[in-house]
Amino acid sequence: MKIADIKVTTVAVPLEAPLRHANGTHWGRFIRVIVEVVDDEGRSGWGEMGGGGQSAEEAILSLKPYLIGHDPIQLEQLRWKLMNPTASLYNNRMQLHAAIEMACMDLAGKQRGLRACDLLGGAIREQVPFAAYLFYRYENEQGTSGGETQPDEIVAMARELKQKHGFSCHKLKGGHFRPDHDIAVMEALADAFPQDTFRLDPNGVWSVEEAIRVGQAIQHLPNDYLEDPTWGLEGMRRVREKCAIPTATNQVVVNFEQLAQSIRHTLVDVVLLDTTFWGGLRQAYKAGTVLETFQHSAAVHSSGELGVQLASMLHLGAALPNLNFAADAHYHHLQDDIIVGGPLKYENGAIDVPKGPGLGVEVDRDKLARYAEYYREVGGYHYDRDPGRPEWFSVFPEKRFADPCMKTPPHSRPLRVVSGAS
Numbered sequence: 001m002k003i004a005d006i007k008v009t010t011v012a013v014p015l016e017a018p019l020r021h022a023n024g025t026h027w028g029r030f031i032r033v034i035v036e037v038v039d040d041e042g043r044s045g046w047g048e049m050g051g052g053g054q055s056a057e058e059a060i061l062s063l064k065p066y067l068i069g070h071d072p073i074q075l076e077q078l079r080w081k082l083m084n085p086t087a088s089l090y091n092n093r094m095q096l097h098a099a100i101e102m103a104c105m106d107l108a109g110k111q112r113g114l115r116a117c118d119l120l121g122g123a124i125r126e127q128v129p130f131a132a133y134l135f136y137r138y139e140n141e142q143g144t145s146g147g148e149t150q151p152d153e154i155v156a157m158a159r160e161l162k163q164k165h166g167f168s169c170h171k172l173k174g175g176h177f178r179p180d181h182d183i184a185v186m187e188a189l190a191d192a193f194p195q196d197t198f199r200l201d202p203n204g205v206w207s208v209e210e211a212i213r214v215g216q217a218i219q220h221l222p223n224d225y226l227e228d229p230t231w232g233l234e235g236m237r238r239v240r241e242k243c244a245i246p247t248a249t250n251q252v253v254v255n256f257e258q259l260a261q262s263i264r265h266t267l268v269d270v271v272l273l274d275t276t277f278w279g280g281l282r283q284a285y286k287a288g289t290v291l292e293t294f295q296h297s298a299a300v301h302s303s304g305e306l307g308v309q310l311a312s313m314l315h316l317g318a319a320l321p322n323l324n325f326a327a328d329a330h331y332h333h334l335q336d337d338i339i340v341g342g343p344l345k346y347e348n349g350a351i352d353v354p355k356g357p358g359l360g361v362e363v364d365r366d367k368l369a370r371y372a373e374y375y376r377e378v379g380g381y382h383y384d385r386d387p388g389r390p391e392w393f394s395v396f397p398e399k400r401f402a403d404p405c406m407k408t409p410p411h412s413r414p415l416r417v418v419s420g421a422s
Helices: 054-061 075-083 085-090 094-112 151-165 179-192 208-218 233-242 256-265 281-293 307-319 365-378
Strands: 003-014 019-021 024-026 029-039 044-050 127-129 132-134 169-173 197-201 223-227 247-249 270-273 297-300 350-352
Touching: 003 054, 003 094, 003 365, 019 169, 029 054, 029 094, 029 365, 044 094, 044 307, 054 094, 075 094, 075 281, 094 281, 094 307, 127 307, 132 151, 151 179, 169 179, 179 197, 179 208, 208 223, 208 233, 233 247, 233 256, 256 281, 270 281, 281 297, 281 307, 297 307, 307 350
Parallel strands: 132 169, 169 197, 197 223, 223 247, 247 270, 270 297
Antiparallel strands: 003 029, 019 024, 029 044, 127 350
C-alpha cells in the first residue's frame, strides 16, 4: 500500500463578509490548497494548507520524487525526507510537509481502519469546544452581511453566533483600529455575556508599552488569555511581567527551539498549536506533549481552514491532554465547504471529532471542481493588503489610526460573488 500519485487543487470558498485584521483583510474568500495522495489500490488521503495558485501547486508537485513508492504510515521517514535540517536551510518545506503529512495520515488511517487521533495515541475527548471568532468586517458586495465596527455591532454579531452555535467564549481579532476601540469592544462583550470568557488578539502589532496599557485596562474582565499583544519572545516576556492576564501566542513560538526557550524562561503562558504552522499534525501534538511535561496549557489555533484542516484540528484537540481552552476556528465565517455532507456542525459551541477512519471527512469532488473554477474566476489576494486602505502597509509597532466608521472600502469592492458559487 504505497503512494502512487499526488494531486493538488487550489480553491476559493466565499466568506459571509470580508474579515479585517491588524495586517490586512481576508477579501471575502479563503484561498486554500487541497492535496490528494493516492495509493496503489486507488484510495485517496486528503490534506490542506493556506495560499494557492501555480507556485504553491508546483511546490507540492515538485516533491513527487520523495513520495512515489512511500508507505504513508511511515510518517517519521516522511518528515526526514521532506524537512531534514540541511534541506530546510535552503527550502523551508514546513507547510508543504504539513499538508502532505495530513493526507498521509488520512490515507494510512483509511488503509488500517484507524482515526488520525489513534495514530497519535488515541482520543481522550470526542468533542472539541470552540470560541466565537469575532472580526471587524466590511460589508459584502450585496450589503446583506458584514459592516460591523462599533461595540454594539460586534456584540450583536456575538449574540447571533452564540444563538446559532452555542459559543461561551468570544475572541476579538483586534489591532485594526486604535487600541482604545478594542478596549471598548471587549468591555461591551463582557457586559453582554457575563457568564462567558474572552480573548483579544491584535496579531502582535502593538508596542510593548501599548500592549501593557491595554492588558492592564482589560485585566478585570474574565479573560482566557491575551494573545500576541506584541511581537517577539522578549516583548511577550515584558508584557507578561506587567499584566495579570495569561499570555498566549501562535506567532512567536512556532518551532521546538522557540518552544524550549519559551518554557525555560517562562516567556509565554499558553502556546497555540496549528496543524500547518508547526509542520503537521504530529509535530503540533509533539509540541503539546512537551508543554504538558512542563505544566503549560495548549490550545488549537486556526489559520483559516476548510473542512479538511478543521478535521486535523479536531484530531489534535481530541488527543491533547492539556487542551485547557476552547479552540480557534474561522470556520463559522464560511458560506460553504468542500467536504461531503457540507460544513461540520457546532453543538453547544463544540464540534464532534469525526468517527470515520483517517481524518474522517471526505472531499466532495463536485464541490472541489466548483470552487477550483471559482478560484480561476476571482483569483487570489494578498493577506497583508486592505482594499479599504490601498496605500497602507502594516508596520510593527505602529499607532493604529484606521477609521472605525468606515464600513466599505472606498476604492474597491472586496468580493464579487459568482452566481451559484456558494
